[in-house]
Amino acid sequence: MVTLAEVAQHAGVSASTVSYVLSGKRSISATTRQRVERSIRELGYHPNAGARALASNRSTIIALMVPLRTDMYVPVMMEIAIAVATTARTHGYDVLLLTGEEGPDAVRRVAGSGLADGMILMDVELDDERLPLLRESAQPAVLIGLPADTTGLTCVDLDFKATGALCVKHLAGLGHRDVAVIGEAPAVYERHTGFAERTLDGLRSAARETGLRLLHRPCEGGYDATAVTVARILDERPDTTGFVVQNEAAVEPLLALLRQQGRAVPEDVSVVAVCPEQVAVQASVRLTSVSLPAQEMGRHAVEQLVAKLDGRGGDEVVLLPPALTVRASSGPAPVR
16 A cells, blocks of 8 residues: 555655645645645555544545335435435545434434544434434434424425425316325335325325315335225226326336226326336336436535535525426326
């Protein structure tokens, strides 16, 4: 391994000058800085993380809490995590991934050990039990998700309430009067997960506003569970002509079931999804959808956290506006 002394010798400066260039604690002339940086690149020098942490009282690590649950769509969670990791590197931070179901214990461990300079928390519930600890701790943190009470917190999320309303208004504008929602797995609602609850709130508010009849049914996803859910919906509301799907695992089973029943999409039934762009465009019928801006959420979260670590950011809530893309799965309600 290349040492700091070897970099100094190669650049023709003192070891302390190399240290100052790395830490930024003293002003160094542009010419000297460029010479040192060139030597660092040519020799492939990497500062010792432990020594650097001791010197700066910073670990240059961000802890990312990603509880990987079987009832969540893991590819979206991983897309956010990758965006966090790549953005963090551009700011000189590495990411420590915490995937255990530790809840508040993980917050205590990170905040009390100095393991990371800050935290990003995902899978946020409306009354998340981690939040009191975050508010008490001096540890900078950002939530990807929106709890019921955002006081003293920094959050970034898609505006899921506006997302739900957008889906309903699109179908109402096409003349649909009976719409069913195939939602996430029941456990997601039992935990009062923020994104699912807020979408449902937006769906119901817009339904009241437009006079549309709305029926919501959670679904585990997969063909068998979706078949049971669709049968139940059509038994309760046989005049249903529109579906809103917020469950990636139920998208293709729903389309297959509608084909089997002789219901053409969108001539007989319209389908709108809240899902990743890739799921929408690769479905057997290209779906009208509101996409999940996973990369944008991950990037915003890191930038907010870095601003807080640098003393530039305060507590704020950033809600990304939804955009609905009309494709082949939605059309005018059939004339009965």
